[in-house]
Structures are given as structure tokens and as C-alpha cells.
Amino acid sequence: MSNSDLFAAEGAADKHGYVIRAVDVKKVYRMGDSETHALRGATLDIHRGEYMSIMGPSGSGKSTFFNMVGGLDKPTSGKVYMDQVDIAQLDPYELAWLRCRKVGYIFQSFNLIQVMSCLENVTLPMSFAGMDDEEAREKALGILERVGLKDRALHKPAEMSGGQQQRVAIARALANTPDILLADEPTGNLDLRTGEEIINLFSQLRKELGVTIITATHDLKMLKASDRIVWIEDGLITRVTTADALDIQVQEIH
Amino acid sequence: MREKKQRMAERDTGGSAGVATVAPQSSIFNQQSSIGSQVRLPFRTAFRISVQGIRIRLGRSLVTVSGVVLGIAFLMSNLTGQLIKNGVAAKREARQQATLMAAMVRAEIGDVRDKNLAVLVCGTLRPYETELLSTIVAAKPAQLRGLGLTQEGVTPATPSTLGAGAGVLLVLGDAPSGAFALEELTQGMTQKVVLEAEAARTYAGKAALEAEASAVRRELFFGAQHEQQKARMAKEAQQAHARTLWIVVISLLVTVIGVSNALLMSVTERFREIGTMKCLGALSSFIRLLFLIESSLIGAAGSLMGVVAGAILPLLAYGFTYSFVTVLGSLPYGWLMLAGAGSAVVGTLLAVLAAIYPATIASRMLPASALRSTV
Numbered sequence: 180m181s182n183s184d185l186f187a188a189e190g191a192a193d194k195h196g197y198v199i200r201a202v203d204v205k206k207v208y209r210m211g212d213s214e215t216h217a218l219r220g221a222t223l224d225i226h227r228g229e230y231m232s233i234m235g236p237s238g239s240g241k242s243t244f245f246n247m248v249g250g251l252d253k254p255t256s257g258k259v260y261m262d263q264v265d266i267a268q269l270d271p272y273e274l275a276w277l278r279c280r281k282v283g284y285i286f287q288s289f290n291l292i293q294v295m296s297c298l299e300n301v302t303l304p305m306s307f308a309g310m311d312d313e314e315a316r317e318k319a320l321g322i323l324e325r326v327g328l329k330d331r332a333l334h335k336p337a338e339m340s341g342g343q344q345q346r347v348a349i350a351r352a353l354a355n356t357p358d359i360l361l362a363d364e365p366t367g368n369l370d371l372r373t374g375e376e377i378i379n380l381f382s383q384l385r386k387e388l389g390v391t392i393i394t395a396t397h398d399l400k401m402l403k404a405s406d407r408i409v410w411i412e413d414g415l416i417t418r419v420t421t422a423d424a425l426d427i428q429v430q431e432i433h
Numbered sequence: 434m435r436e437k438k439q440r441m442a443e444r445d446t447g448g449s450a451g452v453a454t455v456a457p458q459s460s461i462f463n464q465q466s467s468i469g470s471q472v473r474l475p476f477r478t479a480f481r482i483s484v485q486g487i488r489i490r491l492g493r494s495l496v497t498v499s500g501v502v503l504g505i506a507f508l509m510s511n512l513t514g515q516l517i518k519n520g521v522a523a524k525r526e527a528r529q530q531a532t533l534m535a536a537m538v539r540a541e542i543g544d545v546r547d548k549n550l551a552v553l554v555c556g557t558l559r560p561y562e563t564e565l566l567s568t569i570v571a572a573k574p575a576q577l578r579g580l581g582l583t584q585e586g587v588t589p590a591t592p593s594t595l596g597a598g599a600g601v602l603l604v605l606g607d608a609p610s611g612a613f614a615l616e617e618l619t620q621g622m623t624q625k626v627v628l629e630a631e632a633a634r635t636y637a638g639k640a641a642l643e644a645e646a647s648a649v650r651r652e653l654f655f656g657a658q659h660e661q662q663k664a665r666m667a668k669e670a671q672q673a674h675a676r677t678l679w680i681v682v683i684s685l686l687v688t689v690i691g692v693s694n695a696l697l698m699s700v701t702e703r704f705r706e707i708g709t710m711k712c713l714g715a716l717s718s719f720i721r722l723l724f725l726i727e728s729s730l731i732g733a734a735g736s737l738m739g740v741v742a743g744a745i746l747p748l749l750a751y752g753f754t755y756s757f758v759t760v761l762g763s764l765p766y767g768w769l770m771l772a773g774a775g776s777a778v779v780g781t782l783l784a785v786l787a788a789i790y791p792a793t794i795a796s797r798m799l800p801a802s803a804l805r806s807t808v
Contacts (some may be wrong), residue, residue, distance in 0.1 A: 196670070210685075242804065245804075246801050246804070251712070251799070251801040251804070252799075252801055253799050264468050269468060270470075271716070271717065272470040272471045272472065272716065273469070273470050273471070275471035275711070275715065275716050276468060276469045276470055276471040276714065277468060277715050278711070278712055278713065278714050278800065279471060279713065280708040281715020284709075284712040284713070284803070286709070286803060287804075288705075290705055290706070290708075290803055292482070292706055292710070293489065293491045294482065294485040294488075294664060294708065295482070295485065296484050297483075298629075303710070303713055304476070304713040304714055306473075306475045306478045307471070307473055307475065307713060307714040307719075308473070308714065308717055309473045309475075332539045354713075355714075363804050424536070427678075
């Protein structure tokens with residue numbers, strides 16, 4: 180259990196507690212006779228209000244870990260607690276509730292519903308949460324204003340640039356004021372400048388709303404903005420570093 | 434529920450050996466760690482998304498709709514054709530029967546003109562009997578006395594005065610028994626001839642034997658041969674009906690498969706959209722609802738168009754073959770409406786049926802599929 184000793188105990192005395200705890204998470208995918216060990220015992224605690232980045236080459240189990248932490252997948256063994264609730268114990272209705280209110284998802288390719296306007300995209304999770312239409316509209320306009328897109332509320336996603344679409348996606352993720360924002364390579368499809376805008380937006384949101392941000396990313400600017408960086412290799416968490424420590428490495432490479 | 438989950442969480446944490454780092458449970462934390470159960474199925478939202486989905490993918494939706502249109506138009510055109518044929522054929526058959534009966538009457542008394550005739554109607558008149566009566570009236574008899582019917586050109590009579598001076602007594606109608614005695618009815622007839630439309634009809638009063646004794650001759654309009662022919666024709670019609678039914682069922686099955694196939698494609702195309710909605714908190718039943726609504730809208734639109742097309746096309750076809758006056762005059766409009774409504778309902782239900790499998794596939798998609806970045 181060297182992993183848990185090294186990484187899980189970090190900040191144990193944090194007065195805000197942990198928003199997500201992954202304990203010895205293993206995931207095995209079975210395809211016929213062959214077994215793929217995507218995760219081989221990952222242990223990690225994520226603090227409330229933290230900005231954490233997950234790094235790793237493709238095939239490292241990074242996406243699997245990301246899905247577990249976000250309540251999108253259940254581990255084969257080990258436990259994932261979100262707010263101290265073991266997500267493996269939840270039935271589909273409770274999982275849907277969790278995804279609706281606790282977690283906001285942001286995707287690399289934005290995944291806005293193309294047939295709906297920006298406003299409708301943002302109000303959709305609210306209507307899933309049972310908010311009445313007028314209230315949802317007001318709140319959505321407020322959030323869109325927060326991400327700087329209030330004047331484009333009635334546009335369709337196809338009429339907007341990638342950066343704008345991603346900001347709508349962030350607004351949608353914030354719809355039900357989640358505790359956690361889960362972003363899968365949020366700057367992956369964006370150019371450097373718009374990517375930077377998105378990163379700045381993340382930092383502001385974290386400061387203002389105290390939301391926990393977890394990203395899977397390869398973007399160095401994104402890594403630099405985060406509190407902690409988790410490295411996953413071959414199904415194991417091999418390193419947890421701070422952004423400062425990474426900075427030195429970046430300098431060395433260049 | 435909330436307590437149960439927490440207890441589970443605590444027990445599980447404690448149970449994992451070697452994990453010393455149980456999170457400190459601050460009071461703030463506990464308040465936030467309740468998990469509710471998602472139950473909302475916003476029907477209006479689902480309806481809006483479905484309508485928008487159809488509008489955006491209008492081209493493909495129209496192809497799907499046209500599949501339903503074809504199937505339902507085929508069903509409806511068969512029904513309409515059947516109704517028209519029945520109407521026209523019934524009219525033609527009535528005329529044939531009436532001609533036959535009129536010939537019988539002539540065989541008994543010669544030309545009807547300036548003769549006296551008597552008619553007794555038991556129950557209600559059949560179409561060909563009505564036709565016969567109008568033929569007789571048109572042939573200008575001296576007097577046509579009637580009992581049990583009021584019609585222009587027919588003089589009302591009582592049972593005792595009905596027969597006086599008449600050459601023949603016609604007994605028509607569909608009731609199995611007459612309320613009067615034949616003897617009384619044929620009073621005053623020179624030749625007591627009764628032309629009977631119903632072989633099995635019985636009469637009141639004294640028994641038939643006595644009536645025979647009193648020299649009443651009872652003849653039938655239609656002999657046994659005629660009945661056989663009718664039965665054969667009915668059997669042939671039934672066989673043709675079964676064949677048509679089979680083809681209609683096959684065509685509807687093809688429609689169902691077509692709609693199902695189109696929806697399956699739509700599902701695989703929209704995996705990311707479906708996954709995203711699930712990430713946003715949509716229940717599986719919401720996704721299923723989405724596809725069921727879309728399909729029922731497609732089905733309803735296609736059915737309505739199919740019903741209209743399937744009613745108009747046979748009307749035109751038969752209208753040109755016979756004549757529009759005959760076709761439109763003999764069409765039972767009530768039945769036509771019923772056939773239309775039935776076809777529309779069938780089309781919509783079949784479209785929903787076709788959506789069940791694709792909708793189930795869609796509802797089982799994992800939320801994580803939204804993360805797949807490949808297009």
C-alpha cells in the first residue's frame with residue numbers, strides 16, 4: 180500500500196475534507212478470454228475546492244480513472260467515495276441524481292446538443308433537476324452572463340466558435356451548482372489563446388464558487404494552473420506533484 | 434435513505450484493510466453527503482427535443498415518414514377499394530336480383546301494366562326488393578296495394594282488402610314470419626298465387642296445410658340453384674379477402690422494419706448526444722421516451738398522409754372505371770371514416786412498436802460514451 184501512504188495522506192488535516200476519495204481502485208475489462216487491467220490499484224484523495232489535473236499517456240488507465248472519479252463507471256474492486264458515499268452502492272436513479280447535481284461534465288468536443296440553443300443547453304440539466312422553466316431560464320441567463328455569452332444565448336452551437344461552445348458547455352456544467360467540475364481535455368480542441376481563456380475561466384470559477392475541478396489534460400498551461408498533478412502510468416498512480424515542481428521540469432525540457 | 438448510504442460508506446471504509454485515512458467527518462461535510470433519487474421525467478422537454486430532432490434531421494425524417502405513408506396508404510387503399518367495390522357491387526347485384534324477380538312476376542301475370550298487384554312486407558325491405566318495387570311502380574300497374582309499407586304509388590290496404598282482384602301477392606322483407614294468415618291475405622284473388630322471397634317464412638292463422646287446401650299457390654323468387662351460386666361467390670370473395678389481408682400484413686411489417694432501421698441508425702449516430710444527456714442527469718427512461726415520442730410523431734404524420742392518399746387514389750381509379758357518380762353515391766362514408774381513423778391509429782401504434790427496440794438500445798448507452806472523442 181505504498182501508493183496510499185504516499186498520496187492519500189496528503190492534506191489529511193484539511194478542514195474542508197475530501198470531495199472524492201478513491202481507495203485501491205482496480206478495473207478489469209474482460210473481452211472474451213483476455214483480461215485488460217486498466218487500473219491496478221489507484222488510491223487518491225481529492226480535496227474540496229482543489230484544481231487537479233490528471234496526466235498520462237493514452238492507454239495508461241487515465242480515462243478509466245477519470246470515469247471512476249466522475250461517477251461514470253464503477254470499479255471492479257476498491258471503492259470510490261463521492262462526498263463519502265460509495266458510488267458502487269448507488270442504483271441508476273441515484274447515479275442520475277448524482278450526475279445531475281453533484282458533478283458537471285465538460286468534454287473535449289464540447290458535446291452541446293446541436294438541435295438546442297445555448298440557453299436550452301444550459302437549462303436542460305435544470306429541467307432534469309425539476310426546476311420550473313422560468314426560474315431555469317433566469318438562472319441560465321445568469322450563468323451565461325458569467326461566462327460572457329449572455330448576448331448569444333439564443334444562438335445554436337453550430338453558429339459559434341469552439342471557445343464559445345466550450346464556454347457554453349462550462350455554463351451547462353455549472354447549471355445545478357455542482358461540487359465538482361469534471362473536464363476531459365477541455366482545451367484539446369481549442370487553439371492556444373482560447374484555451375488560455377478557458378483555463379482562466381476555470382481558475383476564476385474555482386476562486387469564486389469554490390468548485391472542485393478535475394481535468395484530464397496534456398496542456399502545459401492547464402497543468403501550471405492546477406494545484407496538483409496526478410500522473411498515471413500503466414494503471415497505477417506513479418507521481419503526484421504540484422504545479423511548481425512541474426514548472427522546473429518544463430524548463431529542463433526546453 | 435441518506436442514513437443508509439452513509440452507514441454503508443462508513444462500514445465499507447472501515448472494512449478496507451490497510452486504509453488508515455478515513456476522511457474526517459466535519460459537520461459541513463455530513464450535510465452535503467445526501468444522495469437523492471432522480472425521478473423527474475420532463476415530458477415537455479422530451480417532446481421539445483424530439484420535435485427539434487425531427488426538424489433538424491428533416492430529410493431523414495421525411496424518408497422515414499414516407500415509409501409509413503406507403504404502408505398505411507396501401508392498407509387504406511385496400512380498405513377504401515373494398516368499400517367502393519362493396520357499394521358498387523351491392524347496387525349492381527340488387528339491380529340484377531330485381532330484374533330476375535320482375536321476370537318471375539311477368540311469368541305469373543304477364544305484363545304488369547294495368548294489372549292489380551298486392552304486396553305484403555314483413556320486416557324491412559332488402560335493397561333488391563326496394564329496387565323491384567320501384568321497377569313495378571314504374572311499369573304503371575292499375576293498382577299496387579301494399580300492407581306494411583308506405584311508398585309513393587302504393588295504395589295502403591288492410592289484410593282483408595289486400596288481395597281483392599289482384600293477380601299476384603308478393604311477400605317481401607327479411608322477417609322470418611308473417612303476422613297474418615295467407616288465407617285472409619289472398620281473399621278475393623282470382624288465382625291465389627303468392628310469390629315469396631323467403632323460403633322458410635311462416636304465417637299466422639291456420640297451418641300451411643289448410644292454406645294449401647284453400648288453393649293458395651306459393652312460389653319462391655329464388656330457387657336452390659341461386660342459393661348455391663351465392664354461396665360460391667361468397668367463398669371466392671372470402672379467399673380474395675384472405676389474400677389481400679396477407680399482403681397488407683406483409684407491407685405493414687416492412688414498414689415497421691423500415692422505421693426500426695431508420696431509428697437504429699439515428700441512435701448510433703446520436704450516441705454522444707445520448708451519453709451527454711445521461712451525464713447531465715437524464716434517466717434511461719427519459720432517453721427511451723425521447724425516441725418513442727419521435728417515432729410516434731413520425732408515425733402519426735405518416736399515417737395521416739397515408740390515409741388521405743389511400744382514400745383518394747382508389748376513388749380516382751374506380752371513378753374512372755365506373756363513374757364518379759356511381760362510386761361517390763354508393764360509398765358508405767361512415768365506414769370510410771372509420772377505416773381512416775383505424776388506419777391512422779394502426780400506423781401510429783406500429784411506429785411506436787418499431788421504436789421499442791432502438792429506444793431500448795439508446796436507453797442502455799453508457800454516459801461515458803459521451804467522452805469518446807472519435808466522431
